[in-house]
Amino acid sequence: MSLPPDYSNEITALNREILKHQPSDTLQFCANFFSRRLESQRAEFLLSQQHSSSQGRGLAESTFPGSNPFSTSPSGGFATSHMQRLEEEEENDVVASPTAASFSPDAMDHAQSTPGEDTFGNFENFADSAKSFPRQPPGLGAMDAQSFPSNYNMNRRTSVSAESLNPASSINDNWTPPYHQKTNDQQARLKAGVAGNFLFSHLDDEQSTQVLGALQEKPIPTKGIKVIAQGDVGDYFYVVESGAFDIYVNPSGKLEAGPDGLGNKVGTVGPGGSFGELALMYNAPRAATVVSTQQSTLWALDRVTFRRILMESAFDRRRMYEGFLEEVSLLSSLTPYERSKIADALETKKYPPGTTIIREGDAGESFYILEAGEAEVYKRGVDKPVNRYKKGDYFGELALLNDAPRAASVTSTSDVIVATLGKDGFQRLLGPVEGIMRRNDPSKASALDADAVDPLAR
C-alpha cells in the first residue's frame, strides 16, 4: 500500500525545509511547519467555500483541500460551510515580479533561520516588497499577508495582437526588406546600440544584417520635438545616433495639454540609447513621451518590417529544411507533419574550413544536413576523399538508428553551416526511427543494410 500523495507532498516540502534550515530543535521546527500548513489550507478552504454550492454536505476532516476529489466518493470532495467570510483583498497591490531583475536570486528559496519567524509557503520572500507588509495579528488575515505574493497586478489582462503576417512566398509577393545605406561606423554603433536588447540578440547574421540595413535615418532638427507621445499608438522603435532626449511620464497615462502635460521627467537618453521597443511587438499605447533637448539624429525601425524580416527568414529556413529532409531515404515515410516537426527541431551549427565534423570510428549520435558550404569524406587507408558533399547532402543519419561507429570522417573544405539533430531529439519527437521505417515495409528495418542507406559507407 502506498502513502497518500498529499502526505508525500507535505513530507517532501518538510524535508526541503529541514535541509535548508538544519534546525537544532527538530520537533519544534516540524510542529511549526505543520501548524503553518494547516492554517494556510484552512484559510484557502474558506475562501473557496464562498463560491461553492450551499447545499450542505457536512464538514468532515477528510474533505479539506488537499484531499483528492477524484479518489474519494463523488460527493465528498468539497464540503460546504460558512464558518467565516473573509474580506476580499485589495486588487492592484504593489508591483514586483518573482523573476524581475531587481529580485535577488536567493530570495526565492530562502527563509529566515529562526523557526518561529519564517512562513512555510515562502511566499513571504517571493519579492522584496512583500517584506514591507505590516505584520498582522495571528489568524487568517495574517496568514494571507504572509503567504501570498501581494505584488501582482490583479486586474483582467487584455489580449494583444499584431498585424496579420503571411510569408511572401506563400502568397506570391516579392517582398524584400527596405535597405538604407550606412557607413561602417554607423553600422558598428547601431550594432552596439541594440546589442543589449533581447529582441536583437537572438538574430542570426543574415537577419541582423537585414534589420540593421532597414533602420532609417530620422533627423530631429531642433530641441523640443516630441518623437513619441505617451498614449499614442506606437509603430516605431528608435536608436539614438546623436543628440539627447528627455523622457517624461504623465501619471494619467497619456500626454496632456498645458504646461504640466508632459508629466514627470523620468530619465534621459543619449547616443547609443534606444526607446520605443514595445512597438516592435504589437501596437500598444506609448508608455512615455520622449522630447529632443537639442538637434539630434535617430534611427527608426517599424514593427511590420522587423517582424517580417524575422518571419521570412524563419519561413525560408523551415521550407529549406523540409526539402532537405524529403531527400533523406531513411526518413522517406515521415508524414509532412512529422517532417515539419523535425525541421523545427534541427539545430544550426557553423564550422570554419578544415573542421572534422564527424570522425571515423567515433560513436554516432547526430545526423547532419549540409546547409551551406562544402565538405569531403575520408576513409582510413584511402588518401583521396571518397566523396564530396554540397548543399542539401546529408550524412551520419545511421546514428538515428543505432550506435554503430561512424563509417567515415567528414571534413569541411569551406565555411559550412549544418543543420543537425541527435538521436535523442528525434526519438523524443517521433519515437524510434525503426518504427517509422517499418511503416513502409515491415521487412525493411530488420533487413537494413548500412551500405544501402549510409552514404558514408559508399
Add this chain to the structure above:
Amino acid sequence: MAAVVHKLLHHDHHANREPPSQSSQTEPSNQSGQSNQPPPSPHERQDSAMDRARDEEKHAVAQWDEQRQPLEPGQIEQDRKWVGHSSRVLRQEDFELIKTLGTGTFARVWLVRLANAREGDQHKVFALKILRKVDVIRLKQVEHVRNERNVLGSVAGHPFITTMVASFQDHDSLYMLLDYCPGGEVFSYLRRARRFNEATSQFYAAEIVLILEFLHEKMGVAYRDLKPENILIDAEGHLKLVDFGFAKKVENRETYTLCGTPEYLAPEVIRNTGHGTAVDWWAFGILVYEFLVGQPPFWDQNPMKIYEQIVEGRVRFPSAMSSDARNLISGLCTVDTSKRLGNIKGGASAVKSHAWFQHIDWDALYHRRINGPIVPHLRGPADTRNFDEYEPESDQREPYSNDMAEKWDEFFRDF
C-alpha cells in the same frame, strides 16, 4: 438545476438527430441572387414565409439544449450537427438584451432572452456576442473574427467549449449566439481565492487538457489565448472555454501573427520564428502555475521585461509546490518546442499520463461524471451575480458606411 444535470448527462439515442426544424436549414447566401448582400433588414422583406422561418428558427434555438449532451469527439466533427450553423433569418430584434457579461476591444457580450418567443420559450437565455464591423475592420481583426466563427462552429458540442448555437449578421454587426455560462470566469474565483489548492487546480487543468487534446489533435486548431479570463464555470461546476478570437486552424503549418496575452505568450511567438499548437501547451503551463501560485511566473510592470524573461524561460517555483507540479510546469514551459511536453511524442496523452494527473479518470471527466470543486450559487438560469459590472456602451459609434460595406461585406459573407 437537477433537471439540467439530467439533461446534460443523459445519453439519449438521438445524438445525431436531424435538425429540430427543417426550415431552419436555410440555404446559404445565394437566395434571391443577393450573394454579396447581408440578409435584408426587416423593413425590406416582410413576407410571411420569412416570418415563419424566423419563428421556427427561434423555437429551434430555444430548444437547442433539450438535446444537449457532450458529443463524443468523433461526433463533433460531423457536418450534420445542428449547433454552430450560420442563420440567415435570426436578427438582433429576436433577442432582448439584459446585461453586459463582458467587453473586448471590438466586441461586447450580452446576456439575452428570446424576444416575442413562443409559449415556453420566453425564459430561454443565451450569451450574445456582438461585434461591430467598423471596429473589427479598424482594428484589423477581420481574419481573426472569421477564424473565430468558423472554429466555434466546428467545435460546437464539446463538453468544455462554449457552444455556438448559431451566428448571424445585419448591416453593421456580427452576432454569435452562445450558451450562457452562469458561473462566471475562473479568473474571478482565482483572484478571490488568491490561489487554488492542488486538487482544484488538477481538476480544472485536466478539463483544459481534454480541450487542448481535442482542438489540437482532432481539429488541428491552435487556441492561442489560454488564461483564466477566458475560462468560464458552468452551472454544474465544469469549465467552458470561451473567446475563440485568436483560434486558428493551423493543421501542420506554422503561423506567424503575434497574438495572445503578454504573460502567456510563448517564446516562439515573441521571437516570430513561427508557431503552432505548441503555444497552447506553454500557456497551459503558465495557467497551472497561476492556479497554484496566484500569479503567473513571468511578470514585470514593463511588458518588454516580461518578454525577456519568457524568452529566457527560467521558471522559479515557490518551495511549497509539489515536485510533480514543478515537473509538469517545467515540461510545459520549455523554450525549445522540440522538448516541450504536449508537443513531443505522444502529444496530449503524454500530458495526461504525467504523474501530477495520476488520479484523474479521463473518461469519467470527459463525460462530466466528476463533480467540480466549485459549484456556483445560482438563483436561476439567468442569474448574473457571478459577472462583474461593465461600463455602458458608448453612444458614439462610427457608422458602417455603404462604401465600407461594398469593400468588406464579402469577407463577412459566410458569417
